[in-house]
Amino acid sequence: MDNNKLAEMLFPNIDTTPDDMEKRFPERSLEEGAMVTRLGPSPTGFMHLGNLYGAFVDERLAHRSGGIFYLRIEDTDDKRYVEGAVETIIDSLKFFDIKFDEGASKDGDIGEYGPYSQSQRKEIYQTYVKELVRKGLAYPCFLGEEEISEIRANQEAEKLTPGIYGEYAACRNLSLDEIEENIKAGKAYVMRLRSGGNPAEPKEICVADAIRGEVKMPENYQDVVILKANGIPTYHFAHAVDDHLMRTTHVVRGEEWLSSLPIHVELFEKLGFALPIYCHTAVLMKSENGNKRKLSKRKDPELSLDYYKEMGYHPQAVREYLLTLLNSNFEEWRKENPEVPAEDFPFSVDKMSTSGALFDLNKLNDVSKDTLVRISAEDLYTFMTEWAEKYRPDAVEDLSDKEYILKILDLGRSGNKPRKDFVNAGQMIDFISYFFDDKFTIEEDLPAEAAADAKEILSAYLRSYDHYDDQEAWFNKIRDIAVNLGYAAKPKDYKKNPDDYKGHVGHVSTVIRIAIVGRSQSPDIWEIQQILGEERTIARVKALI
Ligand code: GLU
Numbered sequence: 251m252d253n254n255k256l257a258e259m260l261f262p263n264i265d266t267t268p269d270d271m272e273k274r275f276p277e278r279s280l281e282e283g284a285m286v287t288r289l290g291p292s293p294t295g296f297m298h299l300g301n302l303y304g305a306f307v308d309e310r311l312a313h314r315s316g317g318i319f320y321l322r323i324e325d326t327d328d329k330r331y332v333e334g335a336v337e338t339i340i341d342s343l344k345f346f347d348i349k350f351d352e353g354a355s356k357d358g359d360i361g362e363y364g365p366y367s368q369s370q371r372k373e374i375y376q377t378y379v380k381e382l383v384r385k386g387l388a389y390p391c392f393l394g395e396e397e398i399s400e401i402r403a404n405q406e407a408e409k410l411t412p413g414i415y416g417e418y419a420a421c422r423n424l425s426l427d428e429i430e431e432n433i434k435a436g437k438a439y440v441m442r443l444r445s446g447g448n449p450a451e452p453k454e455i456c457v458a459d460a461i462r463g464e465v466k467m468p469e470n471y472q473d474v475v476i477l478k479a480n481g482i483p484t485y486h487f488a489h490a491v492d493d494h495l496m497r498t499t500h501v502v503r504g505e506e507w508l509s510s511l512p513i514h515v516e517l518f519e520k521l522g523f524a525l526p527i528y529c530h531t532a533v534l535m536k537s538e539n540g541n542k543r544k545l546s547k548r549k550d551p552e553l554s555l556d557y558y559k560e561m562g563y564h565p566q567a568v569r570e571y572l573l574t575l576l577n578s579n580f581e582e583w584r585k586e587n588p589e590v591p592a593e594d595f596p597f598s599v600d601k602m603s604t605s606g607a608l609f610d611l612n613k614l615n616d617v618s619k620d621t622l623v624r625i626s627a628e629d630l631y632t633f634m635t636e637w638a639e640k641y642r643p644d645a646v647e648d649l650s651d652k653e654y655i656l657k658i659l660d661l662g663r664s665g666n667k668p669r670k671d672f673v674n675a676g677q678m679i680d681f682i683s684y685f686f687d688d689k690f691t692i693e694e695d696l697p698a699e700a701a702a703d704a705k706e707i708l709s710a711y712l713r714s715y716d717h718y719d720d721q722e723a724w725f726n727k728i729r730d731i732a733v734n735l736g737y738a739a740k741p742k743d744y745k746k747n748p749d750d751y752k753g754h755v756g757h758v759s760t761v762i763r764i765a766i767v768g769r770s771q772s773p774d775i776w777e778i779q780q781i782l783g784e785e786r787t788i789a790r791v792k793a794l795i
Contacts, residue, residue, distance in 0.1 A: 251426055257383040259430060260390060260441075266377045268522075275363055275495040284317035286499045288353070289343075290324045290489075293335030297342040297555040299545065299609065300504060300534055306572050307502045307531060309348050310597040317499070321353035322492060323367040326482050342555045346565045363496040368488050375483045378491055378521060379441050379476060387520050388476060390439040391421040392432050413472045414442065416449040422473065438479045445516060447471030455515050460500065460529040460599040470512035486513050494523040502529040529599050535606035542606060552611055562637045562675025566592070566625065567618035574617055575609065577601040589624070619670035627659035630672070637675040645679045648686045657781045658682050662773040669773055684767045685782065692794070693768045697760045699753030703735055707761045708795045710734070715791075717784035721776045732758040765794040 278286060287308035291301055312319035323336060336354055343349075352361030359366045382388035391414070393401075401420075402412045414420075422444065424432075432439065447453070452468035459465045476487040483491070493501055508530045518525050535542045536550060545553045552558075558568050570592055573580040578601050587594075622630065631652060638645045649655055659682075662669040672678045683689035696704050710731045719727070729739050732755040738744035744754035760770050766787060767778060779787045 261380040295332030441477035442473040490517040567621040571617040622672040700757040
């Protein structure tokens with residue numbers, strides 16, 4: 251077979267060579283150790299937590315090493331393309347502070363290694379396929395869907411691995427004339443790799459995965475499709491060509507790609523490319539009734555990145571949580587370095603788990619509480635108001651009194667035991683609602699021990715109230731009210747001799763708390779009164795009387 255002739259017949263319009271490509275996309279001149287990573291999402295319009303999780307690894311590796319992180323749009327499957335998807339990808343990652351140095355952007359491609367959308371790289375892929383044909387390493391395959399199903403059915407009946415390989419690769423040895431005839435007859439064809447693997451006795455390949463260590467698998471022996479009938483490459487082929495030409499050093503991708511690794515190893519080898527360093531990340535799992543399962547688009551709203559935006563999670567909290575999930579030593583580091591920005595954490599792939607990463611919303615909430623304490627009231631205010639404009643327009647007016655809100659946000663957050671009850675913007679707005687008269691309601695029942703005396707407690711409180719009392723004087727007055735009405739001055743006295751008292755000072759102060767806040771739990775009442783002001787405080791106490 252004259253391979254050159256075949257190559258010309260199949261790709262008459264391709265006059266570029268792999269050498270041209272090497273020149274067009276030279277090695278990057280980066281410092282030793284700088285990593286080049288990429289995110290290769292398909293433009294389906296849906297960004298999920300897995301995308302962010304992977305992007306985060308990419309971003310950390312590149313930016314901690316002084317390398318490059320770029321965005322490549324993997325749009326070879328045009329059935330999945332959704333209008334505006336690129337914007338969605340960029341915006342949702344930007345929200346979490348994940349920024350690309352290069353690649354597809356809203357204003358077109360940025361960088362010297364493009365085009366960065368696979369649909370625009372047809373000529374590049376075909377250049378390499380043409381070269382493989384010249385070398386006898388790729389061939390056109392005219393098998394139709396029906397014929398392939400038939401082959402598969404026979405293989406299954408004989409308990410053989412299904413696929414097009416060895417003797418089942420019916421078009422492997424067509425002559426030039428036969429191929430020409432088929433093409434002239436208008437028969438559709440794909441391009442397949444002529445695999446060098448041995449189906450009878452596949453050799454073992456060994457790849458050093460940066461997360462998993464040595465991965466051993468049987469070599470590929472399937473004549474996999476590299477170009478589809480429309481001339482567009484498969485994921486496998488595009489991955490090899492793009493990651494080589496874009497000079498990717500580390501390929502971070504989900505573990506679902508691990509099973510195709512032998513195909514990629516063979517493609518890189520046949521193309522004469524050096525293998526990148528693979529980092530196969532663990533699948534995100536969720537624990538449900540004691541069982542672990544994959545997060546599902548249908549069942550778990552938290553899989554969508556929009557969820558975090560809509561709920562008003564602060565991006566920094568989500569980042570902190572992802573680090574907790576990604577690196578087993580992050581939490582310990584955070585404890586030792588409470589004030590240091592997370593960017594300084596020495597992120598590393600070998601601290602990543604290889605079994606499923608367990609995603610847990612409660613844990614996210616805890617991490618978020620810890621994170622929000624470290625964010626200044628001023629920044630929280632900006633974050634909250636911007637969020638409210640989009641998701642809670644009803645709250646915008648309340649939030650407009652910045653000075654008032656800043657005081658509220660700072661309430662009890664300083665000192666060595668700061669309050670940690672802010673989780674996300676939505677929850678925060680509800681949490682502080684009692685500061686606004688139109689939202690304030692009595693949400694809880696009075697404590698049973700003091701309910702009968704509520705009127706008297708509150709009347710005594712009103713009589714003794716002096717807005718300018720300091721915290722101690724204020725509390726002494728409450729204690730006096732309690733004692734006068736037959737309540738223990740200290741909870742422990744009541745516990746010792748419950749029959750001697752109606753209750754204790756805590757029950758009395760809870761009555762006051764409910765009058766002012768509407769809830770039995772809240773930050774310090776004295777401080778709340780200082781923020782609410784004298785008039786409002788008195789009005790609320792009167793209202794409950
Ligand atoms: N387009 C692939 C996906 O969306 C990317 C996989 C990779 O990163 O190589 O899953």
